[in-house]
Each structure stands twice: as structure tokens, then as C-alpha cells.
Amino acid sequence: MSLEKFSKETTLExxxxxxxxxxxxxxxxxxxxxxRAKGQYLYDEQGQxxxxCISNVQHVGHCHPAITRAAAAQMDLLNTNTRFLHDHIVHYATRLAETLPDKLRVFYFVNSGSEANDLALRLARQYTQHNDVIVLDHAYHGHLTSLIDISPYKFRKLGAQKEWVHVxxxxxxxxxxxxxGHPDPGQAxxxxxxxxxxxxxxKGHKIAAFFVESLPSVGGQIILPEGYCRKVADYVHEAGGVVVADEVQxxxxxxxSCFWGFQLQGEDFCPDxxxxxxxxxxxxxxxxxxxxQEIADTFTGNGVEYFNTFGGNPVSCAIGLAVLDVIEEEALRRNASLVGGHLKExxxxxQRKHTIIGDVRGAGLFVGLELVKDQAQLTPATEEAAKLVRRLKExxxxxxxxxxxxxxxxxxKPPMCFSIEDAELVAEKIDVILLDIGTTSQSKMKET
Structure with a gap:
């Protein structure tokens, strides 16, 4: 079937x-x-x-040929309900297990991060027999009703914090x-x-889970302080709860440097x-x-079957396996360290040149540049940030x-094939625009 191609204006209307x-x-x-798209590039209807720098979903690059081939080959052969035995799902679980601590060994495949976090909430409550959840301020864990309830980023806009949610x-x-400057911000x-x-x-409540994004993204590209998660896990476990690490982003x-964000917290921390x-x-x-296994056994023993029609289907698992292959074969973790480190530098x-740059933070190809109007008061430079985004695009x-x-x-949070040249181009153009909108400290320029 050939689809009619609309003008941009018609499509928008x-x-x-x-x-x-x-x-x-x-x-x-x-x-x-x-x-269309390729690698770290997007093309509009005019061919521009x-x-x-933002498509973290297309992790190994837009339209990677190895991913496309894996998807097409398996789709041509079989895609069916996950109640049938198939090798792909166990191969994929085995490959994922190799990247994780021994403690984490039971997998449930689903279709989206929101589905995953909703299931994690169910697992936590079933295992602990508690109800309440602790989350971080400004967190976002998904768009399902259950997850809006534990996402301050969303529920604060609705003015509807549930009594069982604690921020x-x-x-x-x-x-x-x-x-x-604090001697131990992680502990504090x-x-x-x-x-x-x-x-x-x-208040007579009990904690089921502490939900934490391993690196809070919506909160502002935050890198958690050293030791924070391990110490929180001790407190949560003492209270009879479990720790859920959200690695969706x-x-x-x-x-x-690590395959998973939570591993930045050290070998002595592992989520439940x-x-x-x-x-x-x-x-x-x-x-x-x-x-x-312990948490999974409790979930299995509740008498209610967990079933997901499409989660872990042969095509999805073929694609997942291909993604792991590309990460390894193209040394994309190493690229993230080298390119992300260069971009951060x-x-x-x-930052030494422009007073509007308050903070630079990140790990690998997860980097944040915080703009402020005043270095002492840290007044957010929201309008200037929007202007920078707009001018970079246009x-x-x-x-x-x-x-x-x-x-x-x-x-x-670009595709992992982002290059040194890409990083240098981005920094060069940010510099030009910040100079133009008058954010340069003359005294700092003299120092440099």
C-alpha cells in the first residue's frame, strides 16, 4: 500500500x-x-x-542496519505469543544476566518502561506486604496511573499527592x-x-519500596553522591522495604564506565x-x-498468573540481542566514556568563560549543563536556556x-555513536550563541 505524502503544514493540521x-x-x-534518520542524524522533509543530541531511545544509532536485519529476519520467520517455548527469550535473559550482579537473575519482559515500573511496584508490594512508597522529588517513573502517583514531576502539577507516597x-x-562542599553529601x-x-x-504506615532513577533525568541530569544508594538501601531494608532502581533512561x-547506572554507586550496592x-x-x-529469586517466588506464590502477550516475543528478543551485539562489537561503552568525557571537559x-553556566555534570553520554542568572543565588536561567535550544536548532x-x-x-543524551567531532561542534556553537546573547564574564575572559 502506498501512502499519500502530505506537506508539513497538512500533516500538522x-x-x-x-x-x-x-x-x-x-x-x-x-x-x-x-x-528519515541514520546514526546520530535526523533528516526533515526538505532533506535538511x-x-x-537527545534521542537516547535510538541507543546504538538511528536505523542501525544490524538491528533492522535482525528484526526483519525474525519477523519473516516467526512472531508469536510468549506462552510458546522459544530460544530467543532465554538467550536474551542469559545475555542480560551476564551484565548484572548474581543477585538479579529472574526476568519479566514487557513492552515499555511504564509497564516495567508498574510491575516493579506490584512485585515490591507483594513481597513486602506493605503499601507505601518513597520517591525522590522531581522524579518521573512513567505514564500509567500507578506511576503518575509516584512521580512528583507529574502529580505536583495535578495537586494530587497520595497519602501513601512520600517524597x-x-x-x-x-x-x-x-x-x-559538604564532607559527606551521600550520607546527609x-x-x-x-x-x-x-x-x-x-503515622502507622509501612514502606514497600524506595524508587530511584539511577541517574535522575527529569530532575536535571543529576549524578547521585557517592554512597547514597547503599546507605539508603540499609535504611529501607531495615524498614522491611525493597529498593527499585529505574534504569529506563x-x-x-x-x-x-559501567553497563548500568546503579553500578556507579559501587560494588557494595545492588537494588532488589x-x-x-x-x-x-x-x-x-x-x-x-x-x-x-526470593521476590519472584513470592510473586509466583500469590496465585495470580502474570502474563504479557507481547513481552519477550521472538522479534523483540532478536532485536534486543542485536542491540547487545552492537554495543559490544562497536565498543560503544568505550565511546561513551571517551566522547562524553571530552564533551564534559x-x-x-x-563554564570558566560564561558566568551563565552554573554547573556541568554527567557520566559518559549523560551530561547536563545548568544555566543560572546569578552564580550566588543560582537563579534559574530558564528563558536563556530556551533561547539557546531554539538557536541551536534554527x-x-x-x-x-x-x-x-x-x-x-x-x-x-545522544545516540551512543556520537563522535568527538560532534562534541566539539556542539561546544563551539554553544560558545558562539552564549557570546552573542551577552553572558560572558569579562573578568573570566581575562583569566583565560
């Missing part, structure tokens, strides 16, 4: 009529019509090429209560969770449940929950976006 208006577009004032401070060492922020647990117990080697999603299928809907150089054909509570953090 039809979308307004047919698609829910809450399904927003990137760059909504001047939305883009993207018709854009450097993509701990975001461990932000740049603008939070305990900052980089962990103690805020301990205090919260004590308050929950005083940052798993599969994005941080470079971990969720993964977006990058798993390089754009194909594929996600997963992994947990311990370039941005740190710009003038330099570079796509970035903002995150953080005040949308003043420029985030970089």
Missing part, C-alpha cells in the same frame, strides 16, 4: 484534528517533520540534516541542601530518607528490583524487570532540549 493535544511535539512553536529531597549537590541525603521513614512509621552502557526500557530495543518497544572550559541544526524543575538544564 491533521495531527491537531486527530491526535490528542496533550501529546506534545518537540519544538512546538516550530515543529519538525522528520522523515540535524545533529541529534525525599533530590540529592542535588549543586543547588540542593547538601552541596559539593541518605539521612533525609531515614528521617522520612521514621515519620511514615509514626540510563541503562545499557550510557554512563560508559531493576527496571530497564527505552534503549533496549533501539526504538522497538521492549522493556524488562529483573529481580531476585569542553563544557567545563565554557541556526546550527543541532537538537538539544531542557530538563530540570525550572527547565534550565541543557541535557545531552
Amino acid at each position: 491533521m495531527r491537531k484534528k486527530l491526535i490528542g493535544h496533550s501529546c506534545r511535539l518537540f519544538f512546538s512553536e516550530h515543529p519538525m517533520k522528520i522523515v 540534516r540535524y545533529l541529534d 525525599a529531597p533530590l540529592p542535588d549537590t549543586y543547588r540542593g541542601k547538601y552541596r559539593k 541525603y541518605a539521612d533525609t530518607v531515614k528521617d522520612l521513614i521514621e515519620d511514615v512509621h509514626k 540510563v541503562g545499557f552502557g550510557r554512563v560508559g 528490583i531493576m527496571t530497564m526500557g527505552k534503549p533496549m530495543g533501539n526504538g522497538h518497544p521492549l522493556a524488562c524487570v529483573v529481580t531476585t 569542553l563544557l567545563l572550559h565554557l 541556526e546550527e541544526l543541532i537538537l538539544v532540549s531542557t530538563d530540570g524543575p525550572w527547565e534550565n538544564v541543557i541535557k545531552f
Whole structure:
């Protein structure tokens, strides 16, 4: 079947009529019509090429030929209900298990990060027989009703925090209560969770789970302080709860030095449940929950079958296996370390030049550039961040976006094939635009 090709204006008009208006577009004032992609590049209907710094879903690069071949070959052979035996699902689980601590060995395959986090919540409650959940401020864990309830990023806008949801401070060492100069911010922020647990117990409630993004993304590309998760896990376990690490944004080697973001916290920390999603299928809907045998046995023993029609189907698993192959064969973890480290150094150089750059943080190809109007007060430079994003797109054909509570953090989560040359181009163009909008400190320029 040949589909009619519409003009950009017609496509936009039809979308307004047919698609829910809450399904927003990137760059909504001047939305883009993207018709093809390759590697770290997107192409619009006019053939214009854009450097993509934000598509962490297309983990190993847009339209990677190895992924396309794996999907087509398996689709041509078989795709069926997961109640039939098939080798792919066990091969894939075995490969994933090789990247994880021995403790995490039981897998449940699903279709999205939201499905994974919803299942993790069910597992936690079934195992602990408790109900309450602790989350970090500004966290986002998915779009299902159960996950909106544990996502302050969403429920604060609705003014509807459930009584069983308890919000701990975001461990932000740049603008939070305990900052980089603190002797042990990990312990200090962990103690805020301990205090919260004590308050929950005083109200007669019990903790089922502590949900944490291994590197909070919507919160502003946050790197958790050293030792935080291990210390929180001790407190949560003492309270009879479990720790759920949400790796939907940052798993599969994005941080470079480790395969999973939670591993940045050291070998002495391992979550009880971990969720993964977006990058798993390089754009194909594929996600997963992994947990311990003990927790899985409790879930099995509740008398209610868990079944997911499409989760772990042969095509999805073939794609997942191909993604793992590409990560290994193209040394993409090493690339994330080298390129991400170089990008971070370039941005740190710009920080010494531009007073509007308050903080540069990140790990591998997960990098944040926080803009502030005042270095002492840390007033968010929201308008300037939006202007930088807009001008990078319109003038330099570079796509970035903002995150953080005040949308003043420029985030970089590009495909893992992002190059040294790409990083240098991005830094060069940011420098030019910040100079033009007058954010340079003359005294700092003299120093450099």
C-alpha cells in the first residue's frame, strides 16, 4: 500500500484534528517533520540534516542496519505469543544476566518502561506486604496511573499527592541542601530518607519500596553522591522495604564506565528490583524487570498468573540481542566514556568563560549543563536556556532540549555513536550563541 505524502503544514493540521493535544511535539512553536534518520542524524522533509543530541531511545544509532536485519529476519520467520517455548527469550535473559550482579537473575519482559515500573511496584508490594512508597522529588517513573502517583514531576502539577507516597529531597549537590562542599553529601541525603521513614512509621504506615532513577533525568541530569544508594538501601531494608532502581533512561552502557547506572554507586550496592526500557530495543518497544529469586517466588506464590502477550516475543528478543551485539562489537561503552568525557571537559572550559553556566555534570553520554542568572543565588536561567535550544536548532541544526524543575538544564543524551567531532561542534556553537546573547564574564575572559 502506498501512502499519500502530505506537506508539513497538512500533516500538522491533521495531527491537531486527530491526535490528542496533550501529546506534545518537540519544538512546538516550530515543529519538525522528520522523515528519515541514520546514526546520530535526523533528516526533515526538505532533506535538511540535524545533529541529534537527545534521542537516547535510538541507543546504538538511528536505523542501525544490524538491528533492522535482525528484526526483519525474525519477523519473516516467526512472531508469536510468549506462552510458546522459544530460544530467543532465554538467550536474551542469559545475555542480560551476564551484565548484572548474581543477585538479579529472574526476568519479566514487557513492552515499555511504564509497564516495567508498574510491575516493579506490584512485585515490591507483594513481597513486602506493605503499601507505601518513597520517591525522590522531581522524579518521573512513567505514564500509567500507578506511576503518575509516584512521580512528583507529574502529580505536583495535578495537586494530587497520595497519602501513601512520600517524597525525599533530590540529592542535588549543586543547588540542593547538601552541596559539593559538604564532607559527606551521600550520607546527609541518605539521612533525609531515614528521617522520612521514621515519620511514615509514626503515622502507622509501612514502606514497600524506595524508587530511584539511577541517574535522575527529569530532575536535571543529576549524578547521585557517592554512597547514597547503599546507605539508603540499609535504611529501607531495615524498614522491611525493597529498593527499585529505574534504569529506563540510563541503562545499557550510557554512563560508559559501567553497563548500568546503579553500578556507579559501587560494588557494595545492588537494588532488589531493576527496571530497564527505552534503549533496549533501539526504538522497538521492549522493556524488562529483573529481580531476585526470593521476590519472584513470592510473586509466583500469590496465585495470580502474570502474563504479557507481547513481552519477550521472538522479534523483540532478536532485536534486543542485536542491540547487545552492537554495543559490544562497536565498543560503544568505550565511546561513551571517551566522547562524553571530552564533551564534559569542553563544557567545563565554557563554564570558566560564561558566568551563565552554573554547573556541568554527567557520566559518559549523560551530561547536563545548568544555566543560572546569578552564580550566588543560582537563579534559574530558564528563558536563556530556551533561547539557546531554539538557536541551536534554527541556526546550527543541532537538537538539544531542557530538563530540570525550572527547565534550565541543557541535557545531552545522544545516540551512543556520537563522535568527538560532534562534541566539539556542539561546544563551539554553544560558545558562539552564549557570546552573542551577552553572558560572558569579562573578568573570566581575562583569566583565560
